[in-house]
Amino acid sequence: MTALQLGLDTFGDVPTDDAGRVLTHPEAIRQVLDEAVLADQSGIDVIALGEHHRPEYSVSSPETVLAGIATRTERITLASxxxxxxxxxxxxxxxxFATVDALSGGRAQVILGRGSFTESFPLFGYDLADYDVLFEEKIELFHQLLAEQPVTWSGTTRPALADADVFPKTAGGLDTWVGVGGSPQSVVRAARYGLPLMLAIIGGEPERFRPYVDLYRRATEQLGTPEGRIGMHSPGFVADTDAEARETYFPSYQKMRNTIGALRGWPPLRRAEFDHEIENGSLYVGSPETVARKIAASVDALDVSRFDLVYTAGPQTVSARLRAVELFGTQVAPMVRDLLASRAGSPA
Known part of the structure; x- marks a missing residue:
């Protein structure tokens, strides 16, 4: 049985200090660094930084921030x-990412995705009409690069390569995953390349993603490719009590959700919807015991070997974020492992 990994994800949401002042982008980036150091010290397995190009997020270049984290941490995996x-x-x-891998002593991990936000496409001169072909061609090239041998490749989205060697080399290969938001085609693509699969489950019952887990395993078997690890990430927040977690998390989560919703045609988030998602959906909000029990249930139901909690959402306070990181590492993670171990040892 593959050992369970537990991680934390953030997009570098711009937080506030305890006096209510909104931090600057430089301050927010340094705050992410401090939280990653605490995560490392608290025993968390992975810190993953998402890429965004919007004013409410500070991380547009995950690997640059990860390089800084690499110099101040010892054991935690550094992922995008x-x-x-x-x-x-x-x-x-x-x-x-090969550079981050060198700086961290082999702890870099890249999770490749198509992007649910599209600001990067016009920013870097790409046409959204090419959304599918861009990823299809580029992941094909990236997969060839992972062999760390001279590459010959041609396509329509960038200049061709002829026996091109790429440096720096890594010491033991670059750990590469594919992030998927719920497209069967994306699941099969990850299986085709034999890359581990990360499922973004941000709403609704987690169990509805079990068909994607089964599809990935069936596809790797039929295609004859290696079956990689399967993980999931979902939003949530940990505080000392259930009531504190909900009351602390809701205002900032609501602001973040409504900002995005205004662009996507979603109605404003109601408190009843928020509470329902905690009770029945994919929000992992509560005390360490509440969050641990829900994570264990989801990991068990989906049969995955990694769970990442997206622990930041909107303008939360710095102190609340730091406490959430500490609680996740020192209390939630050990409880999850104990709960799953006890279930594995229970008689059928």
């Missing part, structure tokens, strides 16, 4: 969550 490969260059992505 995700790198929008469609609007980037596969060669440069490989080189940057």
């Amino acid at each position: 969550g995700v790198t929008v490969l469609s609007s980037d260059d596969p060669v440069r992505v490989f080189q940057r």
Whole structure:
């Protein structure tokens, strides 16, 4: 049985200090660094930084921030969550993460995705009409680069390569996953390349994603590719009590959700909907015991070997975020492992 990994994800949401002042982008980036150091010290397995190009988020270049984290941590895996490969260059992505891998002693991990936000496409000169072909061609090239041998490749989205060697090399290969938001085609694509699968489950009952887990395993078997690990990430927040977690998290989560919803045609978030999602959906909000029990149930139901909690949402306070990181590492993670171990040892 593959050992369970437990991680934390953030997009570098711009927080506030305890006096209510909104931090600047430089301050917000340094705050992410401090939280990653605390995560490392608290025993958390992974810190994953997402890429965004919007004013409410501070991290537009995950690998740059991860390089800084690498110099101040010792054991935690340093991941992107995700790198929008469609609007980037596969060669440069490989080189940057190979550099993080060197700085961290082999702890870098890249999670490749198509991007649910589209600001990066016009920003870097890409046409959204090419959304699908951009990712299809670029992940094909990136997969070839992972062999760390000279590459010959041609496509329509970037200049061809002829026996091109790419540097720096890594010491033991670059750990590469594919992030998927719920498209069967994306699941099969990850299986085709034999890359681990990360499912973004941000709403509704987690169990509804079990068909994607089964599809991935069936596809790897039929295609004859290696079956990689399967993980999931979902939003949530940990505080000392259930009531504190809900009351602390709701205002900032509501603001973040309504900002995005205004662009996507969603109605404003109601408190009843928020509470229902905690009770029945994919919000992991509460005390350490409440969150641990819900994570364990989801990991068990989906049969995955990794769970990442997206622990930031909107303008939360710095102190609340730091406490959430500490509680997740020191209390939630051990409880999850104990709960799953006890279930595995229970008689059928």
